[in-house]
Amino acid sequence: MTGMPGCGQLWTANMKNDLSAHLSDSKLRVGSYDFDSRLLVGTGKYKDFAEMRDALELSGTDCVTVAIRRVDLKAAKGESIFDYIDRDKYTILPNTAFCFDAESALRTARLARELLGTDLCKLEVLGDTQTLLPDPVATLEATRILADEGFTVMVYTSDDPRLAVHLAEAGAAAIMPAGSPIGSGQGVLNPNAVRIIQELVDVPVIVDAGVGTASDVSLAMELGVDGVLLNSAIALAQEPLRMAAAMRDATSAGRNAFLAGRIPRKLYANASSPAEGVIGGQPSAAPTV
């Protein structure tokens, strides 16, 4: 803060007014992992790997999710998504997407650990293919087992606050409530529940799923959650790269708004300009500033 004008000093161009301290923030810490960005981005549904790579870069994320699947033995041998994710730049978070029982999710998580040498797991144990909402009982069971095996479990869950507490007690490193169903683009449907989860658990809360556009991300961050994870909202936008940048800005805007503290909502107006000293008005005391 050296060179800042003091009280009563005039600003001059050669004084450096460093305001960055006003925008300082902690990193997003999940288990032993630190992330600079509070936006986590999926790698599915892009037109091609190059578009994915560019969208990840513009989103500002440093944590990207991937899925684990059988190698397609008939497909032409060639590029892998591995070739388009710079592992010096991004932490890879493997998911257990499309697992409908605990055992499948455990197998997937263990294969991912072998494949990537990571203990991170985005645990998803789903109930059915239409809603893709989590199976809470199987999710809790799998969380407990993976945490015991030393995984850093980031668990996809519903927005049920009590379940979130159970998951945290079972060893989850992050609670990731769905804002709304995966890929639905409906935003955060129950902000109160998300806020209550945030208050009840000590581990990071990351809204995972349901984001449709940038304002959904900002609204989620303004609730005070620690991060947002999204995929389709960027990958399926008309212009994914532009949307990636919008999501980066929305994350930052929402986070800063939360930290800054919004004004309370009121029914009636409250003028920003002084009511006193209006030209042609009644003589009155000098306006208070």
Place this chain on the structure above:
Amino acid sequence: MKLTVNGEGREVAEGTTVLGLLEELGLRPEIVAVEINGELAPRAGHGTRKLCAADVVEFVTLVGGG
């Protein structure tokens, strides 16, 4: 001998190792994880572990996902 690889039957020579099968299929070993009969087969053993008749082998890799 006959194996099941990613859900499909496949004939391989006796004595084929995990690494040998990966190479035969043209796969990049560094981007594949292997499960044999439901158990994880750690990478360090791929070069020496011989496959047996009727083994059920899963080769998995990363794909895009959210």
